Amino acid sequence: MTPLLDIQNLSVDFATRDGTVHALENVSFQLARGETMGLVGESGSGKSVSAYAVMRLLGGSARVRADRMISGGVDLLTATDAEVAALRGKRMTMIFQNARSALNPIRPIGQQIADVLRVHRAMPRRAAKQAAIAALAEVRIPDPERRYHAYPFELSGGMCQRVMIALAFASEPELLIADEPTTGLDVTTQAVIMDLIREKSSQRRMSTILITHDLTLAAEYCDRFAVMHAGHVVEQGTTADIFERAAHPYTGLLMKATPHGASNLSDLAAIPGSLPDLRRDLPPCRFVHRCAHSAPACAAALPRVPLEPSHEVSCHMPWKVSA
Amino acid sequence: MIKLIAKRFLSALPSLIGVIIVTFVISHSLPGDPAAYFAGPSATAESIAETKARLGLDQPLPVQFVAYVGDLMQGDLGRSFNSGQPVLTDLIRRLPASFELTLYALVFAIVVAVPLGLWAAVNPGSWIDHLCRGTVTAAAAFPSFFTALVLIFVFYYKLGWAPSPIGRLAIYFPLPPTITGFFTIDALIAGDFATARAALGQLILPAISLGLFALAPLARMTRASMIGVLGSDFITTAKAGGLPRRTILWTYGFRNALLPVVNILGMIFSFLLGANVLIEQVFGWPGIGSYAVEAVLTSDYAAIQGFVVMMAILYILLNLGVDILNMIVDPRVRYDD
Ligand SMILES: Nc1ncnc2c1ncn2[C@@H]1O[C@H](COP(=O)(O)OP(=O)(O)O)[C@@H](O)[C@H]1O
Ligand SMILES: [Mg+2]
Numbered sequence: 001m002t003p004l005l006d007i008q009n010l011s012v013d014f015a016t017r018d019g020t021v022h023a024l025e026n027v028s029f030q031l032a033r034g035e036t037m038g039l040v041g042e043s044g045s046g047k048s049v050s051a052y053a054v055m056r057l058l059g060g061s062a063r064v065r066a067d068r069m070i071s072g073g074v075d076l077l078t079a080t081d082a083e084v085a086a087l088r089g090k091r092m093t094m095i096f097q098n099a100r101s102a103l104n105p106i107r108p109i110g111q112q113i114a115d116v117l118r119v120h121r122a123m124p125r126r127a128a129k130q131a132a133i134a135a136l137a138e139v140r141i142p143d144p145e146r147r148y149h150a151y152p153f154e155l156s157g158g159m160c161q162r163v164m165i166a167l168a169f170a171s172e173p174e175l176l177i178a179d180e181p182t183t184g185l186d187v188t189t190q191a192v193i194m195d196l197i198r199e200k201s202s203q204r205r206m207s208t209i210l211i212t213h214d215l216t217l218a219a220e221y222c223d224r225f226a227v228m229h230a231g232h233v234v235e236q237g238t239t240a241d242i243f244e245r246a247a248h249p250y251t252g253l254l255m256k257a258t259p260h261g262a263s264n265l266s267d268l269a270a271i272p273g274s275l276p277d278l279r280r281d282l283p284p285c286r287f288v289h290r291c292a293h294s295a296p297a298c299a300a301a302l303p304r305v306p307l308e309p310s311h312e313v314s315c316h317m318p319w320k321v322s323a
Numbered sequence: 324m325i326k327l328i329a330k331r332f333l334s335a336l337p338s339l340i341g342v343i344i345v346t347f348v349i350s351h352s353l354p355g356d357p358a359a360y361f362a363g364p365s366a367t368a369e370s371i372a373e374t375k376a377r378l379g380l381d382q383p384l385p386v387q388f389v390a391y392v393g394d395l396m397q398g399d400l401g402r403s404f405n406s407g408q409p410v411l412t413d414l415i416r417r418l419p420a421s422f423e424l425t426l427y428a429l430v431f432a433i434v435v436a437v438p439l440g441l442w443a444a445v446n447p448g449s450w451i452d453h454l455c456r457g458t459v460t461a462a463a464a465f466p467s468f469f470t471a472l473v474l475i476f477v478f479y480y481k482l483g484w485a486p487s488p489i490g491r492l493a494i495y496f497p498l499p500p501t502i503t504g505f506f507t508i509d510a511l512i513a514g515d516f517a518t519a520r521a522a523l524g525q526l527i528l529p530a531i532s533l534g535l536f537a538l539a540p541l542a543r544m545t546r547a548s549m550i551g552v553l554g555s556d557f558i559t560t561a562k563a564g565g566l567p568r569r570t571i572l573w574t575y576g577f578r579n580a581l582l583p584v585v586n587i588l589g590m591i592f593s594f595l596l597g598a599n600v601l602i603e604q605v606f607g608w609p610g611i612g613s614y615a616v617e618a619v620l621t622s623d624y625a626a627i628q629g630f631v632v633m634m635a636i637l638y639i640l641l642n643l644g645v646d647i648l649n650m651i652v653d654p655r656v657r658y659d660d
Contacts, residue, residue: 055563059554089565101556104575106582106653115574116564151654167564 004175004207005031005054008068012049012231015061019279023049023062024231025286028304031175036201036208038218038239040254041228044275047211050228051177054209055094056084072174090120092175093168097183099160103152109163110136110148113170120171135166139196158189162196169200176201177209182217190214194221215254219243224310227251230275230286232302237311247307247318249291285316293317324650324657331646335639342635343395343628347388350627391628400632401625405617410629414611418633419504420491421603421610425595426505427526428533432591436538437584440545444580445572447550455542463539468601471532475605478528486524489607496521529606536598537591544587549580582653589645593638 012024024046031037039047052058054069056076069076072091076084096102104112113132117123123131129148136144139162152160161181168176178197182190198221201208212218218225219239226236227250235248246252253271273290276282284302288294297316305313366374375381379390394401400410436459443455462470478485486493491506496518499509507526510519552558553576561575599612607613611630618626650656 057559057562085562085565085568087565088563093565094560094563096556096560098556102560104557104561104579105655106579107574115561115566115570119564119566119570153655164560167560171565 002073003030004033004072005029005209006068006070007050007054008066010050010053010064010066010069012046012053012058012065013063015063016279021278022231022282023278024053025282026302027228027231027233029226029233029236031207031209033174033207034202034205035224036198036210036222038215038222038225039209039211039228040213040215040218040225042271042275043213044230045228046231047228048179049231051094051179051209051211054177055088055092057094089116089171089173091173092177093171093173094177094179095161095164095168095181097180099164099181100152100155100157102164103160103167105152108149108151109155110144110150113163113167116167116170132166132170135170136163138169138200139163139166141166158185158193161185161189161193165193165196165200169204172204173206175207175209177211179211180213181210183213190217197221227254230282231278232286232314234287234315235311235313237308241308241311245307245311247305247311247313248287248315249293249317250287285314327650327657328643328647331643332639335642339635339639343392343632344388346628346631347391350624350631351384351387395632400629403618403626403629404623405621405626410625413614413626414629414633417609417611417614420608421596421599421612423491423505423507424526424529424533424602424608424610425592425599427530428595429537429588429592431530431534432537432541435534436541437545440542441549441577441580443542444546444549444553452546455546459539459542462535465535466601467532467536467598468605470535471529471602471605474528474532485528486521488525488528488605490609491525492518492522493525529602529608532605533595533598533602537595540587540591541584545580545584548583549576552576552580555579578652582649585648585652586645588648589638589641592641593634596634596637 007030008028010024010027011022014021014023027046027050029037039050041047049058049062053062053064054071054076056079058064066077071087074083074087074091079087103109110129110132113135114123114125114128117128117131117135118125121128121131133144133148136147141147141159141162147155152163155163164181176197181197182193185193194217197208197210200206210218210222222239224236224238225242226233227242227248228234229250235242235246235251237245242251243255246255250271257271271290272292276286276289283289283298284300285291285294285298288298291298295317300316302314303316305315305318307313307318372381379387382390391401398411400414402408403410403413406413439451439455439458443449443452446452465473475485475488479488492498497515499506499513499515499518499522502509502512506522507519510516510522553572558571558575561571566575596612599608599610600615601612602608603610603612604616611633614626615630617623618630646656
């Protein structure tokens with residue numbers, strides 16, 4: 001079956017005052033219908049840029065190239081702005097880390113949902129209001145009739161994230177990209193929000209890309225993972241591939257940095273060095289300076305090594321993961 | 324909400340007191356002796372002293388100040404040497420003229436600057452953006468009285484499109500009955516369209532000269548605000564949700580971008596009231612600006628003080644008005660404490 005999302009060799013550069021930022025290089029991944037993929041990596045590794053590129057939400061300073069970028073049968077490389085705008089909401093949508101700032105501060109939250117409903121379900125004003133209240137109830141916001149009129153600043157962070165979820169699901173999209181939807185929320189709320197996303201997306205057989213720092217949390221919800229480092233997808237595979245048979249040294253370090261059931265990637269003491277400056281000329285393997293297993297061979301062009309049909313790594317020295 | 328308004332009002336009181344003290348001191352250190360002026364050219368030292376005593380000007384300054392504040396409390400701004408009328412009466416009679424002019428100038432500035440700023444923000448780096456920056460800078464670069472003179476020269480003297488720049492209404496039109504004090508509105512209320520048109524005609528050049536002055540800050544603020552809003556997270560959400568461009572720009576973008584613009588309107592209005600001083604002079608406009616100029620030229624203490632105190636009060640009231648406007652457009656303000 002053709003995948004819902006098919007990205008081949010996506011590269012993104014940003015033109016900035018201090019030079020060109022090579023934010024993504026040859027990023028490839030596919031997503032099947034109904035599948036949930038975790039996109040993990042340190043902060044600054046290009047997860048959000050990948051998501052924005054798929055949504056075609058990158059600003060004018062971005063130069064996007066790819067061999068293939070297909071979402072729901074639509075070629076994102078050649079589609080016009082109007083065609084992409086028609087895809088957004090209906091076919092693919094996104095929820096963001098800081099839900100409060102992601103909602104219009106001076107528009108009642110119910111109306112913001114109704115705005116989406118009126119566009120995608122061609123509802124009249126009245127019906128859209130009823131449907132928006134129903135959508136709020138569906139994400140278990142108490143007293144939805146009254147909350148319809150609330151403004152984001154009157155709600156807690158967790159409540160705002162529920163509103164975001166209601167907003168995202170209102171148009172019944174096929175693809176949901178959740179960019180760190182639970183970062184900044186307390187642990188209980190994190191679980192509630194994640195359960196809500198899983199429940200809604202499995203009800204509708206939606207595909208989900210879950211961008212996160214939190215490997216432990218993600219392991220519970222994702223079928224597959226793509227691990228990103230400095231604009232490369234260094235490894236991808238099923239959850240078992242990644243968690244039990246990690247082949248890339250960076251994945252191994254990520255695992256070690258996230259001990260069982262413990263915190264998240266924000267305390268990355270175990271990973272030596274820091275991300276390379278993406279404005280410089282970069283070596284083929286962008287991890288080489290931080291890698292304990294680097295060898296002369298690593299200076300050659302980066303390979304994509306298939307280990308199993310589901311498991312692929314971009315490394316000259318795979319399996320060298322120190323246990 | 325009432326509490327908030329009261330609080331804003333109270334917090335403005337210290338500045339009001341400061342203004343009263345400063346104006347008193349400054350106006351009494353102005354050069355020129357009003358008593359000598361009033362006693363007339365043929366005055367003797369004796370008659371000047373007599374005038375001084377009659378006006379209370381022979382008292383020490385602190386005593387004069389206490390008397391002045393006492394009068395202020397009762398709404399007595401003193402009597403103008405020039406007109407012989409109570410200053411308050413003078414000001415109230417002249418205020419509508421200035422208000423009408425300023426309001427039209429503000430409307431002109433908003434109507435031009437806000438769309439220009441929005442347009443520039445939606446198409447940054449385009450020719451319209453450069454045009455916006457160019458026009459706005461040019462408008463700000465010339466002193467308003469100079470612009471006024473150029474406009475008069477071109478549109479009255481050369482082209483003859485504008486009526487002669489003297490006052491609010493040519494003498495052969497009947498004065499409309501006073502309701503709002505705005506000639507254009509009063510004439511419309513009275514159903515006198517010819518007079519309304521004539522009053523509007525008189526307003527156009529001074530309003531434009533004055534309004535050009537406010538173009539720069541308004542357009543720049545609108546542009547910056549809209550660019551900021553269009554780059555914010557909730558616009559990305561709106562795009563991700565597939566809302567049409569129209570909704571994104573207007574309902575989500577413009578309305579949020581307007582908040583800081585509304586915020587500076589009070590400042591711009593009072594700024595324009597101040598800039599009136601020169602424009603009224605150029606156009607023979609019988610407003611408070613020309614009154615103030617006359618007062619300064621003749622060392623008319625009471626009138627100067629009255630003018631400044633009234634401006635301070637107006638400023639406070641305007642900002643209060645803006646606060647209330649803000650509460651209406653921005654739900655977050657309503658709950659702020
Ligand atoms: N608009 C932009 N202009 C320049 N650089 C950008 C822009 N957006 C992102 N980047 C850079 O791209 C890299 C990846 O960022 P991002 O995708 O946000 O990381 P994360 O994995 O934390 O989501 C970072 O180095 C960031 O500085
Ligand atoms: Mg990010």
